[in-house]
Amino acid sequence: MPRYLPNKTAVRGAFAVAYLLAVVPAPAADPDAVARGAYLAGAAGCDRCHTDSDHGGKPYAGGRPLATPFGTIPTPNITPDPATGIGRWNMADFARAMRWGIAPDDSHYVPAFPFPFYNRLTDGDLADLKAFLDSLPAVSRSDLKGAGSTALLARAQAALAVVATAFPGPWQPDPEKDQLSNRGGYLVATVGRCGDCHTPRNRLGAPDPDHFLSGGMRVPNITPDPQSGIGSWTEEDIIGVLTDGHTPDFDFVGGAMAEIVKNTARLTDEDRRAIAVYLQSLPAKPSQEKK
Structure with missing residues (x-):
C-alpha cells in the first residue's frame, strides 16, 4: 500500500497555523474584571492564607502552614502555574472548588477552606476572582502539589457536605432592605x-x-x-x-x-x-x- 504524503499546500498551512499559535498572544483579560477580582481577593484575604510570608514565599503561591483539627497542612498554590497551581482550571473547575470545595480531581478540600461562604458569591464575582488569579505571575511549587486536598482526611470529607449545605447558592438581596x-x-x-x-x-x-x-x-x-x-x-x-x-x-x-x-x-x-x-x-x- 502506498504511503500517504501530504501535499505542499497542506504542509505550508500546518506550519502557518503553528506559527500563529506560537506568536499570537492569548486574548488579554478584561482589566476591569481583574481589578474587581483583586478587590474581592483583598477583602477575603486570599493572599494571607495562600502566601507563606514567614518564609519569604511569593504571593498566592501557597505553603503557609495551616493548623486544622485534622493536622497542619500547607495552603495550596493558586497562581496560574499549569502543573502545580490552577493554570489548567477552567471556569467550571474554579466554580466547583469555590462553591463546593471539590477539586478538579474530585478530591475534597479541608473545611478550613471557607467554601460555604464563597458558595454565596455571584457568578460575576466568581468570574472576576478567576480573572484576577489568572493575571498573577505563575509560580511553580512542586513541593505543594496536591496540598489543598487529601484522601486521608475522611472525617473532614464527611463534614464537608454538612457544612456546604448550610449556605446553598448565591446570596439574594432582601427586598425589604435598601x-x-x-x-x-x-x-x-x-x-x-x-x-x-x-x-x-x-x-x-x-x-x-x-x-x-x-x-x-x-x-x-x-x-x-x-x-x-x-x-x-x-x-x-x-x-x-x-x-x-x-x-x-x-x-x-x-x-x-x-x-x-x-x-x-x-x-x-x-x-x-x-x-x-x-x-x-x-x-x-x-x-x-x-x-
Whole structure:
C-alpha cells in the first residue's frame, strides 16, 4: 500500500497555523474584571492564607502552614502555574472548588477552606476572582502539589457536605432592605465570612442559621442585642473596628479578628459603612455560648 504524503499546500498551512499559535498572544483579560477580582481577593484575604510570608514565599503561591483539627497542612498554590497551581482550571473547575470545595480531581478540600461562604458569591464575582488569579505571575511549587486536598482526611470529607449545605447558592438581596444594607449583607455573607466565627454551630458542625451572628465559642455576638451584642454601638463604632480595629471602649481587637481587620481595612469607606448599616438592621439575638 502506498504511503500517504501530504501535499505542499497542506504542509505550508500546518506550519502557518503553528506559527500563529506560537506568536499570537492569548486574548488579554478584561482589566476591569481583574481589578474587581483583586478587590474581592483583598477583602477575603486570599493572599494571607495562600502566601507563606514567614518564609519569604511569593504571593498566592501557597505553603503557609495551616493548623486544622485534622493536622497542619500547607495552603495550596493558586497562581496560574499549569502543573502545580490552577493554570489548567477552567471556569467550571474554579466554580466547583469555590462553591463546593471539590477539586478538579474530585478530591475534597479541608473545611478550613471557607467554601460555604464563597458558595454565596455571584457568578460575576466568581468570574472576576478567576480573572484576577489568572493575571498573577505563575509560580511553580512542586513541593505543594496536591496540598489543598487529601484522601486521608475522611472525617473532614464527611463534614464537608454538612457544612456546604448550610449556605446553598448565591446570596439574594432582601427586598425589604435598601441597596446599601444589601451590599453590606452580601459582603458579610461572602468574602467577609463573618458567620464562620460569629455564628454558633449545630451538633453537625454547621453554622446555625437560627442564631446567625449571635456569637460563637469565645467569639462575640455582633447582632444589635443590647446585653450581649453590639446594640449600644453606633454606625461609626462599627466602622472604626473595620477600619483599624479600635473598639468603642478604647481598646483594640485581638486574635483572629485582628487578622480579619487587615482585610476589612482594604475595603472602601462605602463598603465598610454598608457592613455597619447591615449589622444594625439585623434582629437582636441573645448570645447562645456560655461565658
